[in-house]
Amino acid sequence: MVTDLSRKIMRGIALALGAPVDAFEGYCAGDAFWVLRLLSYPVSTDIPDSERTDTGCGAHTDYGLLTLVNQDDEIKALEVQNRSGEWVYAVPLPGTFVCNIGDMLKVWSNGIYEPTLHRVTNKTPFYRVSVAYFYESNFDACIEPVECCKQKTGGVAKYDNIVYGEHLVKKVQNNFVKGRY
């Protein structure tokens, strides 16, 4: 069901960009796949100072095409950076998902769609759980700006071609291994 929803969002984005409805589908568009992550954010006051490291999720953009996040209804912890550089809460709205644009959609759209920088810090007295569904291009897919988006943005590609799997590995190493985002 969420995969259907993601496909529909991608079709809407294709149409909004003036591309054919199926521009981002099928093998030549990278045969999308998905990953579901269940995330938990303990109450930070439960962690003794001596054991405290950076808890939560540091500032980052998502790697793939779209992410749909279902957050706890009552807990404000996910923040997004607005165009003025301020961090504002993505306040949970019951019955809705937060939809993040991923890095590959930026490349495909030649920058028309921009990934939003976001981070999570649970400063509340409640244990937070979120479910993040990542809709991603195929590992082997070579992602490059699509022609109609290049035409709308000055006629030249703003980004080098990227093999999605290589991009993913690089970002995961930075986020989870080296602690940079």
Ligand SMILES: O=C(O)CCC(=O)C(=O)O
């Ligand atoms: O837990 C959240 O609300 C967001 C998690 C997130 O940004 C991610 O896993 O990429």
Ligand SMILES: [Fe+2]
């Ligand atoms: Fe994220």
